[in-house]
Amino acid sequence: MTYLKLNKIMDTNIERLLKIGLYAMSKSSEEERWFPGHIGASLITIALFIEENSLNSEVEKVIISKADEIIDLNLIRYLDISSDIKQSIKPIEDAIAVNVENFSADGHGIIYGSLALKAIDILDINISSDIIQGINKLILLAQNDNVGRYWTVENYKTLNIEHSQLNHFKDVYEAADYCLNHQENVLNNEVINDKTYYFSGSRLHEVTHSNALMLLDKLGYSNLAKTGLRGLEKQIYFNKKQPTELRPEKNHQVFNPLEVEFWKYPIKDYHHYKLAYAVFNLFNILKVKNTDQILKAISSHWKIINV
Numbered sequence: 021m022t023y024l025k026l027n028k029i030m031d032t033n034i035e036r037l038l039k040i041g042l043y044a045m046s047k048s049s050e051e052e053r054w055f056p057g058h059i060g061a062s063l064i065t066i067a068l069f070i071e072e073n074s075l076n077s078e079v080e081k082v083i084i085s086k087a088d089e090i091i092d093l094n095l096i097r098y099l100d101i102s103s104d105i106k107q108s109i110k111p112i113e114d115a116i117a118v119n120v121e122n123f124s125a126d127g128h129g130i131i132y133g134s135l136a137l138k139a140i141d142i143l144d145i146n147i148s149s150d151i152i153q154g155i156n157k158l159i160l161l162a163q164n165d166n167v168g169r170y171w172t173v174e175n176y177k178t179l180n181i182e183h184s185q186l187n188h189f190k191d192v193y194e195a196a197d198y199c200l201n202h203q204e205n206v207l208n209n210e211v212i213n214d215k216t217y218y219f220s221g222s223r224l225h226e227v228t229h230s231n232a233l234m235l236l237d238k239l240g241y242s243n244l245a246k247t248g249l250r251g252l253e254k255q256i257y258f259n260k261k262q263p264t265e266l267r268p269e270k271n272h273q274v275f276n277p278l279e280v281e282f283w284k285y286p287i288k289d290y291h292h293y294k295l296a297y298a299v300f301n302l303f304n305i306l307k308v309k310n311t312d313q314i315l316k317a318i319s320s321h322w323k324i325i326n327v
Contacts, residue, residue: 033067033070033084033087034067034070034071034142035067035142035143037063037064037066037067037087038063038064038067038139038142038143039098039101039143040060040063040091040096040098041060041061041062041063041064041067041135041139042060042064042101042136042139042140042143042147042151042155043060043096043098043099043101043151044059044060044063044094044096044098045057045059045060045061045064045132045135045136045154045155045158046060046101046150046151046152046153046154046155046158047060047096047154048060048154048158049154049155049157049158049161050154052161053161053164054125054128054129054132054158054161054162054164054165057128057132057158057161058290058291058294059090059094059096059290061131061132061135061290061294062090062290062293062294063087063090063091064135064136064138064139065135065293065294065296065297065298066083066086066087066293066297067087067139068135068138068139068142068297068301069083069277069293069296069297069300070083070084071142072300072301072304073277073278073300073304075278078280079278079279079280079283082280082283082284083283086283086287086293090290099148099150100148101147101148101151102145102146102147102148103146103147103148103149104146105146106146107146107147107148107149107152108152109137109140109147109152111152111153111155111156112133112136112137112140112152112155112156112159113133113137113241113244114156115129115133115155115156115157115159115160116129116130116133116134116137116159116236116241116244117244117247118159118160118163119133119159119162119163119248119251120244120245120247120248120251121247122163122177122251123176123177123250123251123252123254123255124162124163124164124165124177124251125162125163125164125165126169126218126221126222126225126229126255127225127228127229127232127248127251127252127255128162128225129159129160129161129162129163130229130232130233130236130248130251131225131228131229131231131232131294132155132158132159132162133155133159133232133236134231134232134233134235134236134239135232135235136155136159137235137236137239137241138235138239141239165177168215169217169218169222170217170222170258170259170261171217171219171261171262171263172261173258173261176254176258181254181257185257186253186254186256186257187253187256187257188253189249189252189253191237191246191249192230192233192234192236192237192245192246192249193234193305193306195230195233195249195252195253196230196231196233196234196302196305196306197302197306197308198230198256199226199227199229199230199252199256200227200230200299200302200303200306200308200314200318201310201314202226202256203223203224203226203227203314203317203318203320203321204268204317205268206219206220206223206268206269206317206320206321206324207219207220207223207262207263207266207267207268207269208220208266208269208324209221209324210263210266212263219259219262219266220269220320220321220324220325221291221325222255222258222259223259223321224291224295224318224321224325225255226252226255226256226259227295227298227299227302227318228291228294228295228298229251229252229255230252230298230302231297231298231299231301231302232248232298233245233248233249233252234301234302234305235301236248238305268320269320269323269324271319271320271323273319273323274312274315274316274319275315275318275319275322275323276315277296277299277300278300282296285322285326286326287326288325288326288327289325289326291321291325292322292325292326295318295321295322299314299315299318
């Protein structure tokens with residue numbers, strides 16, 4: 021078996037993590053579930069966070085150590101992801117198209133797909149057909165979801181929603197700005213009548229889903245991004261359905277991914293990394309001014325997922 025040889029002179033840490041992330045994302049599809057894709061996605065988002073933000077050396081060192089912990093913990097062994105022959109990435113694009121047309125799994129198919137395309141774009145190498153097909157499969161697996169995941173909704177895939185009940189965004193920029201600025205009053209994930217409801221999880225994915233659409237738009241897939249807005253609008257609608265007897269999470273701790281303490285925190289969930297990247301990528305693109313206010317609200321998510 022040929023293993024991916026990571027040239028520590030030629031490959032930067034960013035390139036190394038992007039390659040490993042793509043491999044892990046593709047390999048996870050063998051489990052026939054979409055959730056294991058979080059491992060590869062977290063490595064890609066860690067690499068992108070380093071690439072896009074001005075970090076001091078201590079913060080970057082700790083971030084890299086966290087990425088290496090993920091790799092070691094999951095015993096990831098890598099095949100070479102490159103190919104001598106240029107392979108079409110159309111299978112990834114086609115799988116994303118299925119997900120933008122058919123909202124599913126809080127947008128995970130779109131999230132995985134956009135991160136894969138972003139990583140491939142940065143690496144600028146020929147990716148092997150096996151890796152491309154594995155990622156295609158993972159993205160399509162996101163169509164297999166618990167249709168009763170939202171409160172009081174028996175089947176979110178078949179529910180007809182009146183046009184007037186939805187937010188309607190003119191573009192991905194307006195949608196992302198809305199999602200960033202509407203993360204207050206977050207409920208804990210709860211088990212009610214033997215059924216798990218991811219109240220916080222689905223809310224935080226408004227941010228990562230809108231960020232994924234933004235990435236698609238920036239990569240030149242404006243039609244996919246525009247079509248995907250309809251699914252995001254449905255997601256926001258479903259997330260507004262919450263039990264009135266529950267009280268929002270009280271959190272006085274503010275998490276800031278630019279600070280070393282964020283990465284030294286006892287992290288228990290891969291969304292810790294994915295959300296950090298999405299938030300700061302949107303901060304940078306949208307040139308957000310009220311970052312402190314937004315981080316204060318979104319910090320409830322980081323607290324909840326790491327309990």
